Amino acid sequence: MDGSVALLVTAVGCLIGVAGLAIAVFVLRRGRKQARLAPPDLFRDADADAPWGDPRTLKPGDVVEIRQVPYAIRGSMHLVEGAWSWVEHLLDDPDGARRRLSVEQDPDLELVLWDAEPGATVTPGAPTIDFAGRRYSWEESGQARYSATGTTGLDPTGTVRYHDYRAQDGARLAFEAYGESGWEVARGERLHRSEVTVRPQG
Known part of the structure; x- marks a missing residue:
């Protein structure tokens, strides 16, 4: 009788051990599957320890290198239109050119370097515009509110129309x-x- 009880206890113990092992394997496999299915945060993964820093944190006084050319940021405009927002940073160009860097996440990060064309005579509104050897097609237009920091030559707050x-x-226009x-x-x-x-x- 004692031998039967011992045998039964041993069998039950083996069953519990096997069940526990099976559960552990299932949980491990499920965790790996969920890790594979979870959408990666590409921006975080790419920039968490990247040497180039995060352009979303730029502010007046910072220096940004664009194609290995350093520019000091002298002013910034934070623009909002409904649920959409972006930032434009005015760059202190060493050659005196009027340049700015726009930073937008919608949903991917988009960085655009803009060069002012003060002598341009074209105006917006047409479906297409020919300028400087290119034909540009209308993409979007609207009006946003802005808040300015640093040296911009603008009021601290206001509105901006754009096309x-x-x-x-x-290429952009x-x-x-x-x-x-x-x-x-x-x-x-x-x-x-x-x-x-x-x-x-700093």
Whole structure:
């Protein structure tokens, strides 16, 4: 009788051990499957320890290197239109050119370097615009509210109207009018993430 009880206890113990092992294997496999199915945070994975820093944290006084050329940020405009927001940083160009860097996440991070065209005579509104050897097609337009920090030459808050155009090769053409001022024209070029390095103030 004692031998039967011992045998029964041993059998039950073996069954419990096997069941526990099976549960552990199931949980491990389920965890791996969920890890594979979970959408990766590409921006976090790519930039958590990246040497180029996070352009979403840029502010006046910081230095940003674009294609290995350093620019000090002298002012920034934070723009909001409904649920959509973006930032435009005015760059202190060593050659005196009027340049700005726009930073937008919608949903992927988009960085565009803009060069002002103060002598341009074109105006927005047409479905297509021919300018500087390219044909641009209308993409979007609207009006946003802005808040300015640093040195921008603008009121601290206000509104801006805009029209955005894009060429077939991805080149951009933008028209902006802050407050009651006239249209300002700029040509834009999208930057690869690795072409922009952030040097925070201090």
